Amino acid sequence: MAENHNNPAASSVSAETAAPPPGILVSGHFNQAYGYQTNRSRGTKDWLIMFTLSGCGYYWHQDTMRHCSSGDILVLPPGTPHNYGTPEGHVWEFVWAHFLPLPSWSEWLSPPQDKDALFLIHVESEAQRERIKGAFERMIRDSLESDFYRTRLALNAMEEILLLIGQQTNRKSVPLDPRVEQVLGFMEQHMKMRHTVEELAALVALSPSRLAHLFKQEVGESVMETLLRLRLRHSSRLLEHTTMQVGEIAEEVGFHSPFYFTKQFTAYYGKSPSHYRKTVRKAADEEEP
Template sequence: MRADDLPGTAGPADPSPPPGLVVVGHFDEGAGYGVDRPQGSDSWLITWTTGGRGRLRQGGSETRAGAGDLVVLAPGVPHAYAVEPGARHWRFWWAHCQARPSWTPWLRPYATDDGPDGLYAIGPVPAALHDRMEGAWRRTHADARWTGGETPAGELGIVVAHGSAARELALCGLEEAVLLAAASARPPAAPPGLDDRVRRAQARMAADPGAPHTVRSLAAEVALSPSRFAHLFTEQVGHSPMRALLETRLRHAARLLEGADLSVERVASASGFASAFHFSRVFRARHGMPPGAYRDGMRPEITS
């Protein structure tokens, strides 16, 4: 896809960019602007507000964004965003991309409603860092146009990164923006400390995500009945032990796809999935693309 193929601003009927691309833009929209995607996006959407106010909804979660707020929407969940009613405009940077798995721990403390809908609201970033955040976004926009020589001059329109180098450079800029925001903003009020038995169960899943864990086996390891363990875990973490195990396995699978030359079938088995078909289905729902495409996107292009 070329930038020329994209609309100047996304309309209600405009689909999201295809997965695997890095697409970056800067909008300043007036009252009445909005986008509604009932099927969600095939890629992650990252926005950073520099003026005015916006409202973003993902599944059953919603947040408002003002100057200094960074909001991230995961793929595969119905979403909508618009200028907040009553606001005169909304000025914001945005990017569609395939988020790196390493960003997940930075985003997790900012998940809304315990994160089941994949909406992460970070902010506000301290004013002292706004210039650096702006610089990270501008470098992302410039690097997406990089072709191996001097970056061509251009307006703050929509750009699509072509080639592995431009894509990786743009992702590095986005990574800086996400890390700056997550490391400097004040997270939502933390819940009370986790029960040690819940913490031990989480550590057990992380240490061996491919093992045949069940609610019963995890409960036995922390000396609780299955029903008591499931209730305690869900109460403290916000979702069930099996959902936490699925997320752990997906993160492990993503790391294997990035760093090991394994088939999708072997990655599925090593990550605890019963079949490659099931693994591919849930991986695509989580990352917006099948495992093979994700792995190929992480490999540098070889040019002659």
């Protein structure tokens, strides 16, 4: 995020860019060449988040132009002036979302001490970048639908992105060993695959015994215990927010036997998948006005 003191908008006054109406989650994937520019001198009534996938973009802020490159996240609170675009000689690929935060998100969106409240974050880890990109892709896909469950899934993806940003900016947390983080990211992105410690160890150029020891030391549980937990937690979200059959969910999260999935799910949550779904749906219906 290099600084440049030449204002790209100084030579001409750009027209105000219309903003989507606040109150709904709107997201998309842009790939814009030189000439693309957005200008909102008063900002918007909602939050805006942008994650650069490749290329280069600029953002004009407090008389300084900052460049955004691959792995950079820009978060703009309501009322923050927008003036961003693609610099000459570049193409800017990024994903974005306009959103109004749920009350529980406030701790991850605490503004900086300066009054202009701007977040500029660089994500170094390739595994974290892929996870954030995957969450954006799910959010974009689900936000195109208007039914209750797809809308909730889009909000869940937005919450995941904010949690990952919060993890990234929490200076008190100790980062995982990058090899362990890569294995975690691979399991999360390929949950349907059959995984073995041997294959995962080869992925990060470690012996199986070394990966097993390092993983337990960093995460606090074994590789296979973590994989089981990831699968069960993802299956609970699918039970809550989709109409997929239990057998379909079992296959989606990597269980090749619905009976074994039901056994493991019941042991973890204290309810069978069907009972869990009924309980959650009943609670959701009671919360509806």
